[in-house]
Amino acid sequence: MPTIKDVAKLAGVSISTASLAFNHPSRVAEETRSRILDAAKRLQYRPNGAARDLRTRRTQTVAVLLHDLSGPFYSELVQGVQVEADRCHYNVIISHSNRQDAVNRLLYENRVDGAILLDPNVSDQIVLDLADQHFPIAALDRDLMHDCLVSIAADHEGGAYEATRYLLSAGYQDILFLAGPKNSLDSQLRFRGYQRALVDAHLSPPEFPVAHGDFTEAGGMRETEKIVRQGRLPEAIFAANDEMALGVLQVLRDHQIVVPNDIGIMGFDDIRIAQYVTPPLSTVHQPMYELGLQAMHQLLCLLSGDPVQPRIVLSTSLILRGTCPTLSEH
Known part of the structure; x- marks a missing residue:
């Protein structure tokens, strides 16, 4: 047969x-x-x-596709997703895109009713293709519009703008931006906020080129080693996420470069460990728990046919700790 x-x-x-x-x-x-x-x-x-x-029956299950299951960034996001899922009696499958065939089976073969995506390795074309097939999606950090799609994000550009403005007001002018992956929209938006703050301050682009550290601690260490070997440090480093900032701090400590006396450091995300490192990391807080809560809530609205907000942007806030001085100290 x-x-x-x-x-x-x-x-x-x-x-x-x-x-x-x-x-x-x-x-x-x-x-x-x-x-x-x-x-x-x-x-x-x-x-x-x-x-x-x-x-063809409902599975009462949704998928959450993340870029990296090992990083500390996602724990609060997943907690927010899980709380809303439990409230509505839904199951949650957490996965990542290292195996594209597994992702395709999960999304295209009715194994889940919908998906929450925070993974730049899943292309916009796949997201829109799924939406065209009436597969509900809550997309984090993507600027896409579709009737079967909701977009939820933190204010990446605004948060980076305020962080850069603070560094400038504290006296730093030669600020290196340590970016994430080139295909990451949130990294691009944070870089845009950084650039806009420099333009508004009537400053030329810094001498140091943009470095890309792939949003991992190891990537932050790798790029910082390159900078140290050049023999001249920037006045400050603005890392596009906290994990890279932790790698920056480790390399500077290994080379006996004192933060913030010799160089200022700013991160982005406000992961939990940021407040416990030495010195505690100044950063931009984005509301990961609320992002997860909203993503799951809007996805459930799509599944039930209830009205949704097609685009939601949540505010960020500047968290000042020990890796850059307060204005009164500088």
């Missing part, structure tokens, strides 16, 4: 695409769907109607 695997092989498509052609034909391009149906006819394949019926 032929199987869906046989149909997929004859049609030259993946098993998941062949399955979609029978279970959700609107999700497959017409030419591809015709090729799959023709292969099924030639093989005399008949889909299992009972199994299909099971797959």
Whole structure:
């Protein structure tokens, strides 16, 4: 008896695409769907109607796709998601995109009812494709519009603008920006806020080029080692997230460079450990718990057909600690 695997092989498509052609034909391009149906006819394949019926039922489960499951950044976000999910009796699956085939199965094969995305490795095209197929999505830190999509973000540009303005008012002018991945929208927005503050202060771009530290502590250490080896430090480093800022602090400590006496450091996110390092990290707080809560709430509204806010932006706040002086100290 032929199987869906046989149909997929004859049609030259993946098993998941062949399955979609029978279970959700609107999700497959017409030419591809015709090729799959023709292969099924030639093989005399008949889909299992009972199994299909099971797959089309609600799972009461949503997926949360994150860039990195190991970092401390996500714990409060996930907590907010889980609280709202528990309130509405939904299950939550946490995953990441290191294996694209697993992500595709999760999102395209009705294993979940909707998804919360905070992962730049899942392209905008995939997000919009899913939305076109009436798959509900709450997208964090993406500037996308669709009837089956809500966008939730912190005010990355505004937070970076205020942080840079503070560094400038404290007397720092040569400020290096340590960016995240080039495909990260939130890193781009934070860089835009940094640039706007420099322009408003009538300052030329700093001598130091923008460095990219991939949002990890190891990346922050790597880029800071490069800076130290150049033999001249900037007056301050503004890291686009706290994990990179922690890597910056570690390398400066290893080279006996004193913070904030020799150089000022600013982070972004206000992860929990930021207040406990030495010296405590000055940073921009973004409300991760509230972001998770809002993302899950808006996703549930999409699932139930209730009205949603298509775009939500939550405020950030500047948290001053020990890695850059207060204005009275400078």
